[in-house]
Amino acid sequence: MKIFISADMEGISGVVNLSHVEPGHREYERFRKLMTKEINTVVEAAIESGATEIVVNDSHNNMDNILIEELHPGAILISGSPKPFSMMQGIDETFDGVFLIGYHAKAGTEAIMDHTYTGKVFYTKVNGKTLSESGLNGRFAGCFNVPVVLITGDQNTIKCAKEELNDFVGVVVKEACGRYSAKIYPFEVSKERIKKGVKEALENIKKFKPTVEKEPVELEICFIKSIFAEMSLLIPGVERKDARTVIYRASTYMQAYKVFRACITLASSVE
Ligand SMILES: [Zn+2]
Known part of the structure; x- marks a missing residue:
């Protein structure tokens, strides 16, 4: 059984503010250690439940947060950036399930550090539905016929994702009070919750269905500033809906995802 893990940081147990997730900030070194520990909990539990191959894609910021010297030997790590498929780099049709x-949660949600890929995005819609990173990445896995079987994060991350994806096991590791505060469970409590979630996901892995987006796909990205939308116009086929919003009509979800990635990358080139 082959498992792909996309590992972000904002939803790791204990993480509540920017100093925890941005390299160079006070406390970042401490929280990348906790992130590595949490990934190890997941890897260990997955092996106990029959996983034979596990690929972990570091998916936060510079994508080199996980400490290789402390990573469980049962996992292979994809580290570093940029990578074209970003948070989903390394997924293919040989995997049996995805863990996020x-x-x-998506930009505009009452949740810990809500955003969608970048703070420059106000919302992203796919065929009229606003999606979070879970929804966007889950559909990318769907292109390879692989289901998302487990997601961990705060309560609203799980709530958002339940509205966007086919059924999966959701593990709440903290309860957001706002963007930078949460009721935190002690690490050992989160660890037990995660272990239980992994076990449940893998015991039932055959029951989960990939989320496959209906094609053709209309992609709509609303940015927080007009300059970000303007830069997206460099991509052939991208049209402007209004000053801050662009639209792209793709024949496949894969194509829409690539254009989404390109728009975000272009937006990142300007302030
Ligand atoms: Zn992140």
Whole structure:
């Protein structure tokens, strides 16, 4: 049984503010250690439940947060950035399931550090539905016929994702009070919850269905500033809906995802 893990950081147990997730900030070194520990909990539990191959894609910021010297030997790590498929780099049709670990809710949600890929995005819609990173990445896995079987994060991350994806096991590791505060469970409590969630996901892995988006796909991205939308117009086929919003009509979800990634990358080139 082959498992792909996309590991973000905002939804890791204990993480509540920017100093925890941005390299160079006070406390970042401490929280990347906790992130590695949480990934190890997931890997260990997955092996206990029959996983034979586990690929972990570091999916936060510079994507080199996980400490290789402390990583469980049962996992292979994809580290570093940029990578074209970003949070989903490394997924293919040989995997049996995807875990989205340490995920957060979409921009505009009352949840820990809500955003969608970048703070420059106000919302992203696919065929008229606003999606979080879980929804966007879950559909990318769907292109390879692989289901998302487990997501961890705060309560609203799980709630968002339940509205966007086919059924999966959701593990709440903290309860957001706002963007930068949460009721935190002690690490050992989160660890037990995660272990239970992994076990449940893998025991039932055959029951989960990939989320496959209906094609053709209309992608709509609303940015927080007009300049970000303007840069997206460099991509052939991208049209402007209004000053801050662009639209792209793709024949496949894969194509829409690639254009989404390109728009975000272009937006990142300007302030
Ligand atoms: Zn992140």
